[in-house]
Amino acid sequence: MATxxxxxxxxxxxxxxxxxxxxxxxxxxxxxxLFVDVCIQTHGREVVFGPADAFLGLFDRDGVLKCGAAPTMQIEAEAEALISRRWHWILVEKEVRRGHPLEALASYHAEVLEPLTELLRLRYAPHKIGYGLKHIYADLPAEVTRELESLYALTHPDDLRGGMEQAGRWMDELASTLT
Known part of the structure; x- marks a missing residue:
């Protein structure tokens, strides 16, 4: 036996x-x-993989692993919750005005880009909600990831306002398709 x-x-x-x-x-x-990733989940947990997910279930005698898409109602509710957080964007402006570039950047990532990324996931990969940027290049179209990269690349406080404007237009467009 090999070890x-x-x-x-x-x-x-x-x-x-x-x-x-x-x-x-x-x-x-x-x-x-090159490493082995072992993930063990309890029997009672509802596990639904999306159609694009590659997974290997070695021990699933009862057939609890399922493939499917996220229910439409769940997508709409999740989108509305993310869009309703848009008022938090004022935290970016507050830190820019205070002259706190690191805190402004942290707020920009947490309050603008993370919800935008989740909205994009709802649009293009609804079976992977909560993944953040993990697998983003596999889950979203290339032109979408390029545009998202440009928003994540902003680091100077003076550029964050423009990033928020661009993200806001994108969120409005996503809102019209998801809600």
């Missing part, structure tokens, strides 16, 4: 969902990007 060999990485990831346990392993001498 995995001595490990140089054995990491336990404390997952935010209480019904998921995840561990990462890598054997000594392997390239840094």
């Amino acid at each position: 995995f060999g001595p490990l140089d990485v054995e990491d336990v990831y404390v997952h935010p969902h209480s019904q998921i346990q995840q561990r990462f392993y890598r054997s000594v001498g392997l390239p840094p990007f």
